[in-house]
Amino acid sequence: MSSVRTVALERSFGNVRALQGLSLEIPEGCVGLLGPNGAGKSTLLKILMGLLEPDSGEAHVLGIDVTADPAEVRRIVGYMPEMDAYLPGLTGAEAVRFAGVMCGLPSGEAQRRAHEILYYVGLGEARYRRAEEYSTGMRQRLRLAQAIVHDPKLVFLDEPTNGLDPKGRDEILALVRDLAEKHGKSVVLCSHLLPDVEAVCPRVVMLREGRVALEGSVEDVRRLERGMFRVRYVGDRGRFEASLRERRAELRAADGEDVTVQLAEPCDPRDVFLAAAAAGGVVRSLSSSAQNLEGAFLRAVGESAGEAR
Amino acid sequence: MPVFEQGYRPYSGPVKRSSRALAIAWESIRPRMRWWVWVVFAMFCFWPWFVFAAVTFITLSVQTGITRVPVPPPADIFRGGSEIRPESLLGMMSGQNPAHVFWETLNDAFAMGYPVYITAIAAAGLLAADRRTGAIQIYLARPVSRRDYFVGKLAAAAFFGLLVTALPACLYWLECALLSEDRMYALEKSWILLSIAGAAAAYALWSSALVLFWSSLLARPALVGIASTISYIVLLTLGTVFRTAMDRPEFGIVSPGVAVGGLVAPLFGLELPEWLPWTHCLAAGLGLPALLLWVVHRRLRAVEVVT
Numbered sequence: 090m091s092s093v094r095t096v097a098l099e100r101s102f103g104n105v106r107a108l109q110g111l112s113l114e115i116p117e118g119c120v121g122l123l124g125p126n127g128a129g130k131s132t133l134l135k136i137l138m139g140l141l142e143p144d145s146g147e148a149h150v151l152g153i154d155v156t157a158d159p160a161e162v163r164r165i166v167g168y169m170p171e172m173d174a175y176l177p178g179l180t181g182a183e184a185v186r187f188a189g190v191m192c193g194l195p196s197g198e199a200q201r202r203a204h205e206i207l208y209y210v211g212l213g214e215a216r217y218r219r220a221e222e223y224s225t226g227m228r229q230r231l232r233l234a235q236a237i238v239h240d241p242k243l244v245f246l247d248e249p250t251n252g253l254d255p256k257g258r259d260e261i262l263a264l265v266r267d268l269a270e271k272h273g274k275s276v277v278l279c280s281h282l283l284p285d286v287e288a289v290c291p292r293v294v295m296l297r298e299g300r301v302a303l304e305g306s307v308e309d310v311r312r313l314e315r316g317m318f319r320v321r322y323v324g325d326r327g328r329f330e331a332s333l334r335e336r337r338a339e340l341r342a343a344d345g346e347d348v349t350v351q352l353a354e355p356c357d358p359r360d361v362f363l364a365a366a367a368a369g370g371v372v373r374s375l376s377s378s379a380q381n382l383e384g385a386f387l388r389a390v391g392e393s394a395g396e397a398r
Numbered sequence: 399m400p401v402f403e404q405g406y407r408p409y410s411g412p413v414k415r416s417s418r419a420l421a422i423a424w425e426s427i428r429p430r431m432r433w434w435v436w437v438v439f440a441m442f443c444f445w446p447w448f449v450f451a452a453v454t455f456i457t458l459s460v461q462t463g464i465t466r467v468p469v470p471p472p473a474d475i476f477r478g479g480s481e482i483r484p485e486s487l488l489g490m491m492s493g494q495n496p497a498h499v500f501w502e503t504l505n506d507a508f509a510m511g512y513p514v515y516i517t518a519i520a521a522a523g524l525l526a527a528d529r530r531t532g533a534i535q536i537y538l539a540r541p542v543s544r545r546d547y548f549v550g551k552l553a554a555a556a557f558f559g560l561l562v563t564a565l566p567a568c569l570y571w572l573e574c575a576l577l578s579e580d581r582m583y584a585l586e587k588s589w590i591l592l593s594i595a596g597a598a599a600a601y602a603l604w605s606s607a608l609v610l611f612w613s614s615l616l617a618r619p620a621l622v623g624i625a626s627t628i629s630y631i632v633l634l635t636l637g638t639v640f641r642t643a644m645d646r647p648e649f650g651i652v653s654p655g656v657a658v659g660g661l662v663a664p665l666f667g668l669e670l671p672e673w674l675p676w677t678h679c680l681a682a683g684l685g686l687p688a689l690l691l692w693v694v695h696r697r698l699r700a701v702e703v704v705t
Contacts, residue, residue, distance in 0.1 A: 138538075138539060140538055160541040160543065163540050163541045163542075164413065164540075164541045168535075168539035170532065170535040172532045174531070174532035174533055174534075174535040175531050175533060176429070176528075176531070177429070177531050177533070178429030178430070178432065179425075179429055187421075187425050187536075188536060188540070190418070190421050191422075191536065191537065191540040191541075191542055192413070192540050192541065193413040193415060193541060194411075195411070195414065198409070198411055205407055209405055209406050221531075239413075240409035267406070268406070271406075272406050
């Protein structure tokens with residue numbers, strides 16, 4: 090069963106179309122949700138949490154229609170918000186206990202689980218301190234504890250490593266990985282920090298302008314990038330493109346003399362020089378595209394910007 | 399096994415699906431009970447009741463022999479504002495209908511703004527602080543309906559108003575019952591407890607609606623407290639100006655003390671003066687808080703979308 094499924098989801102705010110017929114299927118497991126500002130990530134999360142109603146389309150979380158039963162969705166889902174969220178005057182233990190009670194846990198059980206979860210996220214020693222006295226990293230952990238205190242099947246994490254130092258970031262990501270791998274939780278990690286997503290998510294979904302720009306396993310996305318080269322070519326581009334095609338290569342994007350070439354496996358860059366020679370042109374420079382998620386992300390966003398222009 | 403070695407424990411126990419309003423109210427009240435500022439002020443708000451309690455005790459101890467003293471006509475009570483009449487108290491102890499004393503003292507406390515001030519001090523941050531600290535997301539991301547949140551916060555705000563109205567009134571009733579020469583006092587006058595509850599609820603609702611209204615609009619609790627206090631004083635002043643300076647008592651209904659006081663007066667067996675129809679009191683005493691609470695409810699929806 091997929092953890093999230095949307096069909097032709099539409100949502101507008103005035104003239105701004107935040108989601109434009111978004112159809113996606115997020116499988117169980119840990120999935121990264123990427124996208125630049127304004128891509129529709131937050132709108133999607135709000136709709137999935139039942140906080141916003143879509144203009145049209147369907148959204149299902151763990152098989153439940155979010156518009157039909159939003160309370161049930163929120164009962165089985167944990168949400169870690171991006172921004173600060175604490176009840177003033179409450180200690181860490183009280184805040185997590187309260188989050189559990191709000192999710193329907195009996196008071197005694199919520200109390201017990203609050204202490205356990207705070208130890209789990211590394212706040213055991215600080216659990217009797219007031220939340221407003223916590224550091225940024227501790228507040229992030231507190232938010233994570235509040236999100237998982239009721240043992241949800243699916244957790245939405247919105248920028249969970251924002252404002253953390255490298256050590257704190259690694260620790261939070263280790264917790265997320267532990268939740269997904271050892272405890273079988275489905276996690277949707279919403280972030281603009283691509284290394285974070287790469288570190289814990291085997292799959293990614295990239296949004297842009299309210300639509301899916303790229304979707305697949307991190308390995309697939311990396312593989313796509315593997316045969317990608319930036320080439321500065323001087324000569325007839327049409328002939329170069331035809332020549333590349335004869336070598337099962339493809340010209341993906343062009344910006345003046347700079348072109349992006351996608352080579353077929355096993356990705357021998359000599360094919361670029363051979364194609365250029367056959368086309369009567371000259372390759373002035375050739376460099377490999379960054380072989381990581383960032384490259385794919387920037388390309389997806391860049392193509393989007395290009396389309397917009 | 400020590401807790402810290404347990405790691406993450408799955409949960410498969412029962413899950414409650416009932417309303418969370420009470421839990422929200424309690425969790426809103428509990429941290430505020432640790433403050434001392436409002437507790438000191440609450441004790442100050444009890445002073446009219448302390449005076450009555452002391453006078454009652456002394457009167458009965460020295461057996462002054464003062465018995466029936468005429469109760470002032472309702473028109474005078476409303477016209478007079480916030481005068482406390484010890485003779486009414488003494489009359490009460492002799493077996494005269496004592497209900498008006500409770501009404502008068504409750505209404506005087508309200509006219510002096512005690513429930514409003516205490517609610518403004520203790521409950522100003524109920525909605526404002528939730529938005530400022532992002533706590534609203536803790537509620538919204540959980541199976542808590544907007545109604546639960548709204549009712550919970552309203553109950554929390556009303557608690558502080560009830561604390562300075564219903565609590566001292568009930569304690570004073572208890573003193574009267576214990577010291578009364580009439581053995582049947584407690585039984586015969588038990589209906590006053592219901593009247594106190596009804597009146598205190600009306601005063602608390604009015605105070606809570608005003609404070610929650612500002613709390614839903616402003617981000618800083620201090621500003622909420624100031625705005626609530628000022629708006630109350632403005633209404634009070636307008637009412638007083640109409641009643642006294644302009645000699646138009648019917649417009650005095652602008653004053654919260656007259657509007658809510660008139661609304662709850664029949665609960666204590668009091669008749670209203672001709673210039674103050676009960677329907678007008680109903681409109682002013684319940685209509686205004688209902689309108690303010692409607693705005694609060696609308697604001698919650700807007701906050702949900704923005705958050």
